[in-house]
Amino acid sequence: xxxxxxxxxxxxxxxxxxxxxxxxxxxxxxxxxxxxxxxxxxxxxxxxxxxxxxxxxxxxxxxxxxxxxxxxxxxxxxxxxxxxxxxxxxxxxxxxxxxxxxxxxxxxxxxxxxxxxxxxxxxxxxxxxxxxxxxxxxxxxxxxxxxxxxxxxxxxxxxxxxxxxxxxxxxxxxxxxxxxxxxxxxxxxxxxxxxxxxxxxxxxxxxxxxxxxxxxxxxxxxxxxxxxxxxxxxxxx
Amino acid sequence: xxxxxxxxxxxxxxxxxxxxxxxxxxxxxxxxxxxxxxxxxxxxxxxxxxxxxxxxxxxxxxxxxxxxxxxxxxxxxxxxxxxxxxxxxxxxxxxxxxxxxxxxxxxxxxxxxxxxxxxxxxxxxxxxxxxxxxxxxxxxxxxxxxxxxxxxxxxxxxxxxxxxxxxxxxxxxxxxxxxxxxxxxxxxxxxxxxxxxxxxxxxxxxxxxxxxxxxxxxxxxxxxxxxxxxxxxxxxxxxxxxxxxxxxxxxxxxxxxxxxxxxxxxxxxxxxxxxxxxxxxxxxxxxxxxxxxxxxxxxxxxx
Numbered sequence: 045x046x047x048x049x050x051x052x053x054x055x056x057x058x059x060x061x062x063x064x065x066x067x068x069x070x071x072x073x074x075x076x077x078x079x080x081x082x083x084x085x086x087x088x089x090x091x092x093x094x095x096x097x098x099x100x101x102x103x104x105x106x107x108x109x110x111x112x113x114x115x116x117x118x119x120x121x122x123x124x125x126x127x128x129x130x131x132x133x134x135x136x137x138x139x140x141x142x143x144x145x146x147x148x149x150x151x152x153x154x155x156x157x158x159x160x161x162x163x164x165x166x167x168x169x170x171x172x173x174x175x176x177x178x179x180x181x182x183x184x185x186x187x188x189x190x191x192x193x194x195x196x197x198x199x200x201x202x203x204x205x206x207x208x209x210x211x212x213x214x215x216x217x218x219x220x221x222x223x224x225x226x227x228x229x230x231x232x233x234x235x236x237x238x239x240x241x242x243x244x245x246x247x248x249x250x251x252x253x254x255x256x257x258x259x260x261x262x263x264x265x266x267x268x269x270x271x272x273x274x275x276x277x278x279x280x281x
Numbered sequence: 282x283x284x285x286x287x288x289x290x291x292x293x294x295x296x297x298x299x300x301x302x303x304x305x306x307x308x309x310x311x312x313x314x315x316x317x318x319x320x321x322x323x324x325x326x327x328x329x330x331x332x333x334x335x336x337x338x339x340x341x342x343x344x345x346x347x348x349x350x351x352x353x354x355x356x357x358x359x360x361x362x363x364x365x366x367x368x369x370x371x372x373x374x375x376x377x378x379x380x381x382x383x384x385x386x387x388x389x390x391x392x393x394x395x396x397x398x399x400x401x402x403x404x405x406x407x408x409x410x411x412x413x414x415x416x417x418x419x420x421x422x423x424x425x426x427x428x429x430x431x432x433x434x435x436x437x438x439x440x441x442x443x444x445x446x447x448x449x450x451x452x453x454x455x456x457x458x459x460x461x462x463x464x465x466x467x468x469x470x471x472x473x474x475x476x477x478x479x480x481x482x483x484x485x486x487x488x489x490x491x492x493x494x495x496x497x498x499x500x501x502x503x504x505x506x507x508x509x510x511x512x513x514x515x516x517x518x519x520x521x522x523x524x525x526x527x528x529x530x531x532x533x534x535x536x537x538x539x540x541x542x543x544x545x546x547x548x549x550x551x552x553x554x555x556x557x558x559x560x561x562x563x564x565x566x567x568x569x570x571x572x573x574x575x576x577x578x579x580x581x582x583x584x
Contacts, residue, residue, distance in 0.1 A: 048381040052367055059369050123365035127424070130330065131382040132354045272349055276332035276361075 049128060049141045053115050057149060065110060066149075069103045070157035077161040087165035091242035095161060095174070100227050104154040104181050105207040111150045112189025113199040115142040116267075120193060126276060135271040139190065143264060146186035151179040165242075173237035181230040184256045187263035188226070194270040222246045229256045282343065283309055283356065283431030283463035285329055290338035292324050299324040301487040302338070307432075307465055311458035313495065314467040316484035322467040323362060325484070326436045329465075330359050342432060355383075358425035362436035364417050368410035372401055372420045375409060379424040388427075395423040399453060415446035422453070433457060435466040506530065507546045508570035511553075512538035514563040522560050526552055538566070 058066075076098060080090035116139075119125040128138060155178035162171025188206070193199040214221040215228065222228040229252035232245030236252075245252065285307040292300040300321040316322050327333040328340055331347035331354075340347060347353045366375060376395055380388035396402050399419040404412065409420060418438060425433060435454075439447045458464045458479065481498050483491040491498065513519050516539050520532045523541060528548040533540040543549035557564050 046382070048378050052370070052378060055369055056367060123361070123363040124367050126332070126359070126361050126363075127366070127379070128382065129332070129351075130354050130357070130359045130425075131379070132351050132384075133382060134351065273334070274332075275334065276327055 045144055046133065046137050046141045049138060050145050053142060053145045054149075056118065057111065057114050057145070066107055066153045069106060070153055073098055073103050073157040074160050074164075077164045081164050087167070088241065091165050091240070095158070095165075095242060096231065099154075099158055099161065099174075100177075100181075100230055101212060103157065104150075104178060104230070105185060105211070105227065107153050108146075108150045108182055108185035109189055109200065109203045109207060111153075112146045112186040113193050113203060115146045115186075115193075116190055117193030117199040121197075123276075125274075129271075129274065136268045139264060139268045139271060143183075143186055143190055143267075146190060147179065147182045150182035150186055151175075154178040154182065167238065167240065169238040170234075170240060170242075173234045176237055177230045177234035180233055180256055181226055184226045184229065184259040184263075187260045187267070191263040191267040191270070194267050194274065219246060223251065223255065226256065226259060228252070283461070284343055285432055285463060285465070286339075286341050286344075287325075287329075288339045290325075290328060290335045290340050292321075292328060292333065292336045298487050300328070300335075303484075303489045304338075305482060305489060305492065307463050309458070309461045309463050311454050311464045311466070311479040313479070313481045314465055314484065315481055316467075316469060316490075318469050319486075320469075320484040321487040322469070322484055323436055326434055326465075326467060329434055330357065330361075355428065356431045358428070358430035358433040360418070360421050360425045360433070360435040360438055362440070364414070364421065366409050366417060366421065369408065371406050371408050372396070372412070372416075372423075373405040375420060376405075376423045376427055380427045383428040385428060391427050391429075392423075395427040398426060399423045400449070414441040415443065415450075418442065418446075418450070422450075426457075430462070432463045433465070435464070437468060438466050439468060439470070504545045504547055507543045507549070509541045509543060509549075510538055510566070510568045510570050511541060511564060512566040513557070514565070515560075518560055519557065519562045519564075522556050522562075523553075526556070528552060540570070 073094065076094050077090065080094065081087075116125070119128070155175040158174035158178050159171045162168070162174045165171075189199060189203050192202050196202055210221060211225045211227045215225050225247075228245055228247045231243050232247050232249055232252040233256070235243040235245050236249045247255075287303055287305050290300060290303045291298065303325065314322050314325070324333065328335050329342070329347060331350060334348045342353050343356055345353055347357070370378065373392060373396065376392040377388050380391045380395075385391045396405050399422050401416065401419050401423055404416060409417060412420065418441075422435070422438070425435075433454075438450055438454075442450065454464050454466060479495055480493060481491075481495045482489060483498070511519065516534055520534050520539055523529050523539075524532050526549070528543055528545040529541060530544040531542040541549075553564070553567070
C-alpha cells in the first residue's frame, strides 16, 4: 500500500463532484426496499427482486465497474499513469494500492445500501451478511476490472460484456456459466452466512469461496505482471 | 554517473521500423535530439525511459537496463510529451506527491527546491488545471527534478511555449547541464534549439543521421541551398542584379515572377533587401519554396 497513490486515486475517483456518479444506484436500491415495505409487502415477496435483481445484478457490479476501471484505467487513458510508473516503486505496490482503493469504495457504496435493505427486511443477520457479500464481491470484481484495465484499452466495454452477457444473460440460461460468475459466489456466501429463502445460490459454498479467491489472486497477479511490461504507445514517432 | 548508452538499438511495430540500429552514448551536458515528426524520437525516448522494450540491441542507464527495472527511475527524470497531469492537484501538491513517491527523506524541502528551480513558487498553490501550457511544462520539470536525478529526458519540452518561456527553459536546461547532469531533449523545430550549444543528435526516418557539435550543424543549416520565389515591381531588373551575386546559383524568369536558387540561405537573405533597394525595385512577395523540415534534415544528412 502506498498512501500517496491512494490519496491521489481517491481524489481522482471521488473529487470534483464525480462522487455523485456513484450515488443514484444505492439510493434506488434503498428506495425500492423502503417503498415495498411501506406498501406492506412481506420481505419474502420483495427480497429476491430487490436484493438479487437490483442489488447483485446491477448495483454491486455496476459500481464495481465504474470504480474498478476508474482507479487505473482512467489514468492509463489520459496518460497520467506515466507519473506513477516513472517512480522506483514495485509494480505490485501500485496494483495493490489501486485494488485496495477500489474495494474500499465499491464495498462502501454497495455495502451500505445493502445493509439498509437487510434491516428493512427485518433481519440484522442478513444485513451483516450482505455487507460481507458486498466486500467479497467488491474484491473479486475490482481485481477483474483492474486487470481488464491494464490488458485492454476498452475496459468499461469488456466489463459490461462480462456483467451483462456472461453473468446476466448466460448465467440464467446455462448453469455451467454460474461457476465463473462472481454474482453467484456473492449470493451463495450471503445465503450461507444468513440462511433465508430469498437467496438461493446455484454454486456450492466451498466453490464460491475458492473461486472468489482464485478470481482475486489470479486477476491481481495478472495486472501486476502486465503493468511490469506496460508499454506506452507513442503518439508521434 | 549519468550515462545513457545505446548499442544497436532497434524498435519495430509489426513491419514498420520506428528506430533503426541506433548507437549513441550520452554523457553530462545538454544534448538535443532533433528530427522531423515521425523520425522515431519519441520511440527512442520511450525506450530510454523504460516505457518500451527495444526489439533489438541493448539500452542502459548507468549500466542498468531501463526496461522492466523501476529502480532506474532513481537516476532518471522524465518529462513526457503528453502534458497529462492530475489537474485537480495544485502545483505544489503535485511536486510533493512526486517527492513522496520517490521516498525522499524530506519531500516538502525537496519540492520547495524543485519549485524554486523552475520559478514556480508564485503559482504553486493554484490548481494545475488553471495553468498555462508553459507553466504546466515547468511544473512537470519540477516534478521530474525533485529527486535530483543524474539524467533528465524531455520529449518536446518547448512545444507550445512562447519565446520568453522557451528562453527560460533553455536556460534551465543549460544550468542543469553545467551542474554535470545528462540532459536530453527532443525537438522537431530546428529554430527552437538555436540557443543551444552542446551536442546534437539528428534522427531521420528511424536512423541516427548526424551527430556532433551544434554550431557545425547550425552553420550547415544557415548556409544550406534554397529556392525562393519572388515577385517584384521589375522582375527582370532584379534578376540581372541577383545573378551577379555569389550566393545565387541560378535565376528563372517566368510570368509569375522569379525563381531564385540560392546556394547560401543566410548570405542570400541578407543580400536581397540591399540589392532591391539599390536597384530601386520593390519586392512584393518573397516565398521560400521548399521550406519543409524534411528537406532541411535530408540536406543535413547529406552534408
